[in-house]
Amino acid sequence: MRARHAITVAILAALATVALWWLFPRDRQTGEAPAPLQAHASTEIERGRELVLLGDCQGCHTAQGGRAFAGRRGIPTPFGTFFAPNITPDDATGIGSWTEADFWHALHNGYARDGKPLYPTFPYTNYTQISRRDVDAMYAYLRTIPAVRQPNRAHELGFPYSQRWLLVAWRALYFRPGVYKSDPQHSAAWNRGAYLTRGLAHCSACHEARNSLGAIQSRDNPAGGLVLDWYAPTLYSSHEAGVREWSEGDIVNLLRTGITSGHGTAHRDSTMGPMAEVVYGSLQYAGQGDLHAMATYLKSLPERVPSGRAVFAEVAPADVPGMLERGKRLYADRCARCHGDDGEGRAPAAPALAASRAASMRSPIDPVRIVLYGGFPPGTAGNPRPFGMPPFYQTFNNDDVASVLTYVRASWGNRASPVSPEDVERNRTGPLW
Numbered sequence: 242m243r244a245r246h247a248i249t250v251a252i253l254a255a256l257a258t259v260a261l262w263w264l265f266p267r268d269r270q271t272g273e274a275p276a277p278l279q280a281h282a283s284t285e286i287e288r289g290r291e292l293v294l295l296g297d298c299q300g301c302h303t304a305q306g307g308r309a310f311a312g313r314r315g316i317p318t319p320f321g322t323f324f325a326p327n328i329t330p331d332d333a334t335g336i337g338s339w340t341e342a343d344f345w346h347a348l349h350n351g352y353a354r355d356g357k358p359l360y361p362t363f364p365y366t367n368y369t370q371i372s373r374r375d376v377d378a379m380y381a382y383l384r385t386i387p388a389v390r391q392p393n394r395a396h397e398l399g400f401p402y403s404q405r406w407l408l409v410a411w412r413a414l415y416f417r418p419g420v421y422k423s424d425p426q427h428s429a430a431w432n433r434g435a436y437l438t439r440g441l442a443h444c445s446a447c448h449e450a451r452n453s454l455g456a457i458q459s460r461d462n463p464a465g466g467l468v469l470d471w472y473a474p475t476l477y478s479s480h481e482a483g484v485r486e487w488s489e490g491d492i493v494n495l496l497r498t499g500i501t502s503g504h505g506t507a508h509r510d511s512t513m514g515p516m517a518e519v520v521y522g523s524l525q526y527a528g529q530g531d532l533h534a535m536a537t538y539l540k541s542l543p544e545r546v547p548s549g550r551a552v553f554a555e556v557a558p559a560d561v562p563g564m565l566e567r568g569k570r571l572y573a574d575r576c577a578r579c580h581g582d583d584g585e586g587r588a589p590a591a592p593a594l595a596a597s598r599a600a601s602m603r604s605p606i607d608p609v610r611i612v613l614y615g616g617f618p619p620g621t622a623g624n625p626r627p628f629g630m631p632p633f634y635q636t637f638n639n640d641d642v643a644s645v646l647t648y649v650r651a652s653w654g655n656r657a658s659p660v661s662p663e664d665v666e667r668n669r670t671g672p673l674w
Contacts, residue, residue: 272372272420275432279530289382292375295531296368296441297523301325311335311389316362317470320455321398323362331388344380345373350418358408360396361416361455370421370440415456427541434538437531442523447473447515448482450547464547465604470670471514472606477545481602484539492536496524498623510599511592513616514607521619547603554661561647561659568648571641575633576649584653590628595653605646605660606668612642613665614672639665 282288293299302325304313312327330337336344336354343354351365352358359365368376401407421440423432438444449457450464465475465482474481484492495501499520500511512520524532556564573582579591586593594600600608610616617629633642639662650657 272370272374272422274372274375274421275423275429275436277528277530278430278433278534279528281528285378286382286385288375289378289380291526291528292379292441293382294523294526295437296379296443297519298328298379300518300522302328308387308389308391310383310386311391313391313394318362318455320402321396323360323396323398324394325363326393327389327391328383329386329389329391330384331390334390334392335388336383337388339380341377341380344383345376348376348379349373349420351412351416357405358412360405360408361411364443364446366416366457367440367443367446369416369418370436372420375441411454411456415454428537430534430537431541433531434534434536438535438538442535444476448476450475467606469515470606470668471610472602472604473516474602474604474607475545475547476539477542478547479544480546480598483542483544484536485542485544487540489533489536489540492539493529493532494623496520496532496535497527497529498525498621499618499627500624511618513611513618517617517619520621525619525621525623553605553658554663556643556647556659556661564644564647564659565651567640568644568646571637571645572648575636576645584649591630594649595655597655600646601650601655601657603657605650605657605664608646608649609642609660609665609668610672612637612646613668634669639663639669 282291299309301314301316302310302312304311304315307313308329310327310329312325314325316323316325327335329335332338339354346352347354347359347363348365348368348371350369351361351363396403421436424435427435445457447466447468449466451466452458465473467473476482476484479485491501495510495512497520499517572580579587580594581587581591584593584595584597586595592599611630613632613634615630615632618624618627620627637645642665643660643662647659649655650660
């Protein structure tokens with residue numbers, strides 16, 4: 242009996258040792274980033290500034306009206322609200338006492354300076370692909386910004402998500418650190434674009450579906466994701482945000498200016514909601530070479546149709562004719578003046594709604610939120626005076642919004658499911674801006 246007990250203990254000890262070895266952040270590869278197609282920065286600090294801008298670090302680490310990079314911005318999720326930390330070089334409340342190795346450890350391995358595992362709301366699952374040299378440049382730049390003495394705010398999470406130690410199991414299931422490795426089967430532009438899109442720009446953090454534990458699941462379901470209560474459409478489907486058939490110039494223009502409504506442009510799209518913020522605070526400042534590289538990679542993504550049924554409230558078939566009739570009246574009275582009697586739009590003030598993938602994608606969340614709270618593309622050098630949509634949350638009730646969107650999503654070449662009043666009510670949470 243004692244021998245059997247000793248063998249059992251030895252086996253458990255061996256398994257524990259293997260588990261610790263597997264989970265311990267042992268990956269210390271430096272990695273080499275694919276070179277920029279056009280070099281701009283002359284110093285490491287300047288290169289770090291460009292990388293921090295492209296990663297949109299300030300967007301998450303700056304509260305509305307707060308000091309830059311001083312943290313406390315709330316990020317609502319199904320698990321609770323996460324608050325971004327202070328990353329200014331303040332010794333007491335920021336990362337002033339962090340070393341280059343500490344910073345690399347956080348981005349590459351997902352551990353804080355004190356060894357605690359970081360929640361994956363901080364996209365280290367993407368940042369792990371950034372090379373050590375680029376991480377060190379980002380660190381060097383962040384050391385130059387003004388230090389702000391501002392304590393971090395604790396996350397507001399329900400049980401069991403408040404138990405940080407459970408991240409050990411999450412990491413074992415869903416995370417492996419590893420820097421980007423160039424694919425020799427593709428061009429230098431494709432590899433640079435893949436490195437930026439998958440890693441530093443962390444596009445999948447928003448644009449890919451997640452499972453019930455918050456891990457990306459696009460291999461099984463290439464749908465988009467939810468961010469700040471908006472739907473970030475999938476980059477794999479041409480019916481959502483896929484750009485496989487776009488010209489490289491149209492893609493670059495959308496990323497740089499937030500719109501693609503220039504003369505001679507085949508596609509009519511604009512960014513609103515969280516993506517407008519990304520363009521405003523990040524992508525408009527990216528180098529043309531990096532934007533072209535990202536466009537090269539995005540064009541290469543295969544066409545994949547989201548599987549399964551979107552989880553939205555059903556509309557009884559018997560109710561649809563009445564909703565369409567009501568929506569048609571509301572559209573003629575309140576919408577046609579800008580968007581046209583047949584959804585043709587009034588360029589440049591109002592986009593076309595006919596054959597519009599923005600209006601007719603599988604998820605109605607974004608159209609609902611735009612009707613309720615309005616929406617503006619970002620103000621950029623290429624679009625300095627953006628036209629926008631006024632809010633109707635005080636004018637239209639839930640039935641009105643559902644009816645007018647059901648009409649738009651079934652007219653002028655659009656073939657999308659009806660919108661229910663319940664889905665409208667679910668999105669009356671405020672614009673989060």
